[in-house]
Amino acid sequence: xxxxxxxxxxxxxxxxxxxxxxxxxxxxxxxxxxxxxxxxxxxxxxxxxxxxxxxxxxxxxxxxxxxxxxxxxxxxxxxxxxxxxxxxxxxxxxxxxx
Numbered sequence: 001x002x003x004x005x006x007x008x009x010x011x012x013x014x015x016x017x018x019x020x021x022x023x024x025x026x027x028x029x030x031x032x033x034x035x036x037x038x039x040x041x042x043x044x045x046x047x048x049x050x051x052x053x054x055x056x057x058x059x060x061x062x063x064x065x066x067x068x069x070x071x072x073x074x075x076x077x078x079x080x081x082x083x084x085x086x087x088x089x090x091x092x093x094x095x096x097x098x
Contacts, residue, residue, distance in 0.1 A: 003086040009048035010079035013040060016051040017072040021065045028060045035060045038068070 017038035027033040036053035043050055 003089075004083055006047040006049075007079045007082040007086065009043060009050065010082070011076060013038075013049045013051045014072045014076035014079060017075070018069060020051075020053050021068045021072065024056075024060045024065050025062065028062065033060070038072075 017040075020036050020038045024035045027035075035056040035058075037056040038051045039054045041050050041052065042048070
């Protein structure tokens with residue numbers, strides 16, 4: 001998988017992680033709500049990452065959810081920087097060839 005593909009999968013993973021945490025926060029007072037936590041998994045030898053929701057242990061912990069949102073934001077920023085780096089690298093390579 002190319003760098004841009006890996007970075008795109010990381011952007012999507014950060015987005016899904018954010019969505020899972022948002023659902024936990026929104027439903028913090030919903031009776032019988034089962035919170036979920038995002039689980040990151042490798043997409044194999046070609047690179048990339050995927051996220052699935054797994055049942056969390058215990059009730060919603062707002063501090064843990066807030067930290068998770070901060071982590072997802074940092075993951076998103078890192079993936080966006082990787083896409084920018086990939087674009088810059090492609091530009092340098094095209095200029096060298098052209």
